Amino acid sequence: MKVVLENLTRVFPNRTKGGEDVVAVNNFSFEIPDGKLVGLLGPSGCGKSTTLYMICGLQKPSGGKIYFGEDDVTDLPPEHRGVGLVFQNYALYPHMTVKQNIMYPLQNLKGEDKLTKDEMLKRTVEVAKLVQIDNLLDRKPSELSGGQQQRVAIARALVKMPRVLLLDEPLSNLDARLRLQTREEIRRIQQETGITTIFVTHDQEEAMSISDMIVVMKLGVVQQIGKPQNVYDDPANLFVAKFLGTPPINVFEGEIRGGMLFIGDDPVLAVGKPDRKVVVGIRPEGFILDERGPMHCKIKGVEVMGRDVSVVATNEASLNPVVRSIISAESKVDVAAESVRYSIKPHKLFLFDPETEERIPFEV
Amino acid sequence: MAQKTMKEQKMQTVTARSRIGSTVVKAFTYLFLIVMAVIVLFPFYWMIISSLKTLAEYKWAKPSFWPQTVMWSNYAEAFTTANLGRLFTNTVIVGVISTLLSLVITVLTAFAFARLEFKGKNVLFAGLLATMMIPGELFTITNYATVNSFHWLNTYTVLIVPFLVSVFYIYLLRQNFLQIPNELYLAAKVDGTSDLKYLWTVMIPLSLPTLISITILKMMGAWNSYIWPRLVANDDAHRMITNGLRNAFKDTTGDVNFPVQMAAVALVSFPLFLVYIFLRKYIMKGVSRSGIKG
């Protein structure tokens, strides 16, 4: 089932006198193709959860439309939309066993959809098997680990065979190791069921690793939509460039003089653009150790990360406290040396307008 | 195509139905609450308008819901009939003194249990809590005999002293004191602050809401107490308000001058209403943690 958002807007009226209304989501249009896993990504307060709740039907949009397939569901109450929602804290009913929790949505079905007890039990066991908790059916939520609770919550959301599955910060309550495991699990379940899935996260790594598509949001406005790799390789603006990638992108003040991009006094790259001031973003993996490279930095230290090393350095023009580059462990870095020189991979370097922060395209 | 429009129609009805459904439920919710609120308020309303009617109007076959002639004189009559002035004075004297003394004792005891170290502290505290389970009626018999043998009957002392210690308030305040970080106390010790000064300048200001709750509930308790005062101080000089009200109007049914009786009832109730209107927050907070009346 494809999901179409059309000019979706949500305004929270400000109750204090004279205060301005808060626009949580502003004019969001997007078509989510059938059967895809989509991540809504952004810092807190960017409107991603509000968007999710509007798709789910728990919050009413102030403007715009939501379609599931061809059906306009904008005014439909949540129970008629055919959605499954997994809450950040799972919201498992503490007084019910796992089985009762999963079965609960089925017991609410009325009329022609009503199921017999056997059918309910069969569906419950099926979905429990899918998320691999069929051995825990008689436990109470308090007797489960965080990861197990998460699976129960997913099972409960899936048991009604929803048209769309929604997950609100699904991994934020898990520890680092479980997080890795669970995100693979979500990917697997999504692919096995083929249900269009939308999830919300503030963790870019999480979104990049499992999504078919990501939507980056900031202050209620969509910044960029695309495949994770494409968004990473081709950010639309400085915000997106900064938000994606660990370690984060290095940002410098720069200037174009005579078609040449200068960072400080170093002529870094010929970009063939008219003279102007710019903001330069360089991905950590965009640096190549090169004794005759055009860019210099002062070395502060080296962090070994196994396969790679991360060189921590400073540069007067840097807008971050340090400049971080990732290079292969085989290349030798002389820590004792005062400075280091780099050449830059052109496709890992982006130019932005200092005022609008929009991307300035250039040809090498 | 035809199928699609049918589906669309069905969806529209679902939307409309759920919208109507929730409006109807909302309406019923408000209707239910308002009906219940009217039932809850009705006795107060009836008390006030009855207290302002003439006796003749009160007896009308078709009752009036607003007095035709407002009889303020009912209040004057009630005041003298029940000797309310004396009763108010007695109640205020007993209420204020017992509340003040009770606060001092509660604060000192709670402080000792919360901050001081002494042998047998935990056993003693557990013993105190255990007494809360025993119904007060069990104490009353012996206490009646005790105050009798002290020759305290018909004095203010008998109304004040026996109930000065409330284990529950001690417990409540101790919990509150324990939430204040012990580092503050240790810091005060390092600075050479005395215990009493620390208590007065740090602990009491920080637990003021609880102390206010205790004060209000204690005062209300004095105002509403009936059983004990009736047993031990039922003379004209020391009678308290509730007891006096009951004494002045012995007949609750039959051919009674209800307007005057209601005026007396209203006079007893108004101070409580005033306290409730202005100090609601503290009362509710205190009550939700105690669940005992007065």
Add this chain to the structure above:
Amino acid sequence: MVDSKKQWKAWLYLAPAIVLLLVFTVWPIINTLRMAFLDNYNGMRAVAGEKFNIGIENFKKVVEFKDFFVCLKNTALLCVITVPVSTLLALLISSALNSIKFLQKFLQTIFFLPYVTNSIAIGMVFAAMFNMVRTVRIIQTAGIVNNVIMFFGGQPVNWINAGSTYWANMVVMIIYIVWNALPFKILILLGGMQSINKQYYDAAKVDGSSRSRILWKITVPLLSPMIAYVVITGFIGGFKEYTSIVGIFGENMGPASAAGRLNTMVGYIYDALPNNDYGRASAAALILFGIILIVTLINLQVSKKRVHY
């Protein structure tokens, strides 16, 4: 840390409370037990120097005394009826309150108002409302409740006056006690509901639960500790019922034609005091304590099975 000077100081702080507790709490516990098991113990005669045998005569007397069972029956009936009724009503009112925004605070204030009233005083108001004066066949004053009944075409009822029936009296008592018990229960239950995580309700909404299903399958189980609390305190309070009856019927504890008909356990204990029948009163108080203890234990046992998590 624990030096002797500190010990001494702690006891100084505790002294007033301990002295008062010893005299008015600890001694009564011991003394009540003592008096209850001294046959026919009487305060006056004890002062005169009479000695009493140890035995269970007092308990026998209490149980054999006809009025005691009247009191026990009244108390138990009032408890068994008013606690469930007021709990259910409070549950409905608080869940209704919890589902609205507009006027919520205002209505909450109104519903709590009966708590801060004087139960004797408002009992007199209820008496006035249910009162009826008639000479042979002509009704002189009907009281607002009967006025309303007659307005809807019903027959006036003699609720509380001379010649009224036991059940008419009980209905009035039940209405008054429920009216009195609602505020506390609403306060506790509404507070409990407001602390239930909103996500449970969102989840139920997505699952398409009906409103009544949400109330019975989610709210009530999650609220079960609070419900157990108000039921237990309700029973404890109910077994000590006394002043509300005095409020409506006066110290007669019943309509003029049948004084004492509505007397309760507590009333029974206090009636024995002015006669110096301390032995009997003590025995009755211990029986009351025993009943309360048993009822509370049963309640706890039931709620252990029913209270979730």
